[in-house]
Amino acid sequence: MERLSALEAWRSYAKAQRAAGRRVGLVPTMGALHAGHSSLFEAAKANGDVVLATIFVNPRQFNDAGDLQQYPRTPELDRVTAEQHGVDCLVEPTLEEMWPDYPRPTPTTVSVRGISDTLEGAARPSHFDGVASVVAKLFAVTGSCRAYFGEKDFQQIAVIRQMVRDLALDVEVVGCPIIRDGDGLALSSRNTLLHPDGRARALALSRALREAQTHRASASEQRRTMRRILEDADVTVAYAEVVDPVTLVATKDDEVGERRALIAGIIDGVRLIDNAAVFVEAGES
Secondary structure, X not given: OEEEOOHHHHHHHHHHXXXXXXXXXXXXXXXXXXXXXXXXXXXXXXXXXXXXEEEOOOHHHOOOXXXXXXXXXXXXXXXXXXXXXXXOEEEOOOHHHHOOOOOOOOOOOOOOOOOOOOOHHHHOOOHHHHHHHHHHHHHHHHOOEEXXXXXXXXXXXXXXXXXXXXXXOOEEEXXXXXXXXXXXXXXXHHHHHOOHHHHHHOHHHHHHHHXXXXXXXOHHHHHHXXXXXXXXXXXXXXXXXXXXXOOOOEOOOOOOEEEEEEEEEEEOOEEEXXXXXXXXOOOOO
């Protein structure tokens, strides 16, 4: 596995791969790698791509300095994990190269309006501006590529897909299935911040989604059911929503068909998200 940090070396590596007739598979991460990340590396490898993974904890997508400070970092273990799961080139860019003006505001920001303003965006103002800006930079340095993202961050994928469409970027965005522990909890770097009791309560997220998947009902009924399950487990509900899977617009009760249920809960200060495809039936308007 090759390791790089300089942006120009990274750009040259990706360009050389394409010149040799190979497709670059980009897997952006913030480190603290787990089986969910490994599944993205393996998906890129299975598609025949040269796997280029990045590890960069992007400060511009954190609204809370404390959240940024406590974000888990395991660099040595991450390098081992990346190599074991097929990464050909691991890029760990410096903060100075990624955002030369930091901690001052960076003059250029990529903002995807509308789709960024709801759900996570409503609770974390400017979060998705930070996400879109850093991903746009990753795409700019890498060039033409396939980019792999886990569907656990469903809104993030929607934002990135919209950005790619609007800016006509030469990037194919590939969404990969959520990877879960045996008990159903979606894998997340933030899970390591949970105490045992909180870890047990967190199972309410996947339980609420399974209930919504199993019992077809109107969007309002599904929202109420998911919220009740979270509250019964003493999880602070940030949202329990049913939306259009492309636009993320909230589903009305006279609408029928496949939608996406997205939930977020806070457990002992740790914010967790999850989602699943669901089928809604018409209810009273």
